[in-house]
Amino acid sequence: MKDPGPAGRMWQLYKMGGLTPAITSMFDSRNAQQMAFIRSVMKEQRKNSLYDVQLDTLEAVVFDLETTGFSPYNGDEILSIGAILVKGDQVCEETFYTLVNPKRQVPDEIVALTGITNEMAGRAPDLIDGLKGFLEFVSNRVLIAHGSGHDKHFLNSALWKTSKVNLSHRLLDTMMIGMWLHPKRSHFDLDSMLNLYDVEVLHRHHALEDSIMTAHLWAKMLKDIAAKEITNLGDLYAHLSHYGT
Structure with missing residues (x-):
């Protein structure tokens, strides 16, 4: 040619x-x-429906991001990406973690919250390298996050910035699942849900540790989901549709 x-x-x-x-x-x-x-x-990923996949055999990746702030469209950037594989209600040993160089100063309050210093961030891989490693780990699996709006906004911003694409993976939100399962409760933040489901709290505001805790939360939630006779991904999405999935 x-x-x-x-x-x-x-x-x-x-x-x-x-x-x-x-x-x-x-x-x-x-x-x-x-x-x-x-x-x-x-x-x-856009070719995969996955709606008929049974929840008790579903392979998914639970993930979390740490960021320099709350708005990817006003200059905030991803600082770290953590993820862990789950198969049904089994939390696996396979994990992914990387720091990401935000190419900007890390605010003091974020350093205090995450422990990620400017020195650590400055030595970290570039955003496109972090994204590629994360997507290699995820492959075509469903994604799970707690309070996924924040993470989805940052992922979409990063994907567009580096590759002019948007996230096309199916995404489940354990916060929305908590709202559906426990409609009479008033607090659905991660700490509240971990306490409700008696999940041991490890190191909060660390992308991998938060992912591991959310994975154990998801595994315990599956029992409550099964008790409602919801067996596949499509049925779960249908019941969560009122919460903006």
């Missing part, structure tokens, strides 16, 4: 993801490979 030349390659990259990734990728072939991988994962 004839080489389209630099201009042709630029146009091909532009069609894949926009001008910024195209220019970046022309100067960094590794970033181009990372971007292509991320885009291919999102494309493949």
Whole structure:
């Protein structure tokens, strides 16, 4: 096949993801490979329905992010990504964790909360490297998070910034599940749910430790879900639809 030349390659990259990734990728072939991988994962994921998957055999990845603040659209960035694999109600040993270089100062209150210093963040992998590692771990599995709105906003912002794609994985939120299972309760934050389900609290505000605790929460919630005769992912989504899933 004839080489389209630099201009042709630029146009091909532009069609894949926009001008910024195209220019970046022309100067960094590794970033181009990372971007292509991320885009291919999102494309493949859109083909998977998963609604008929039984919850007692569901493979999912429970994850959490630590960030520099609360708004990815006002300059806040991902600081760390943690994740753990679950199979049905079994919390597995396979985990993923990485720091991410936010390319900005970490606010003092975030350093105090997470223990992630500017020095640690400055030595961390770039965002696109962290995303690629995370998506390699996730593969085509369902994602689970507690209070997923925050994490989904940051993931979508990061995916768009690096690869001009949006998250296409199915996502379950243990906070919404808690609201459905316990409608008379008034507090559904992670600490409240961990206490309700008697899950041992480890190191809070650490992406991997929070993921592990949320995974054990999900495993215990599955018993309550089964008691309501909900057996597959599609039925669970239908019952959670009133809570914005």
